[in-house]
Amino acid sequence: MAWSQDEERMLAQIENHLADEDPRLAARLESFNERVERRETQRRDRPGRPERGRRRPSRSTIIILVSWLLIATLIATLLIMVFRHDAAALPM
Template sequence: MAWSQDEERMLAQIESYLTDDDPRLAARLESFNERVERRETQTRKRAARAGRGRRRPSRSTIIILVSWLLIATLIATLLIMVFRHDAAALPI
């Protein structure tokens, strides 16, 4: 919803009174607004980057995946060795 001209004029007057009354407050508010704007810009950039392509898995995800794969391979190898040993030990 757009502001009316009277509302904009009143807001401008309030702003000028506050700026004149406490310049440090005005500087703090300006600094805060700049930081918020930078953060919003960074958030938009991240969202644009994330929307472009597939997200890469993190390093910890890759380490966990490789660890599980290694464990599964070792278990399968041990089972094969056990079954072959049992088959070789049975008398014919």
């Protein structure tokens, strides 16, 4: 969405006022903007990697998921063994 001329003029006035009022803040914001622009440029220049695709889970996330799956499988197996043993022990 494009800014109107009045909005751009007001933003420029606010920017100039803040820069005059606090030069350190203006320098920090300029540094931040440069870093963001550099990071975006690096991200655009990387071949073969989508900008906003799904991220791969980290190694620790995979380890945790596999551990939970293993624990759930072991608990289910133990419950099945207990129920079968109880059913086999009941007199008919």
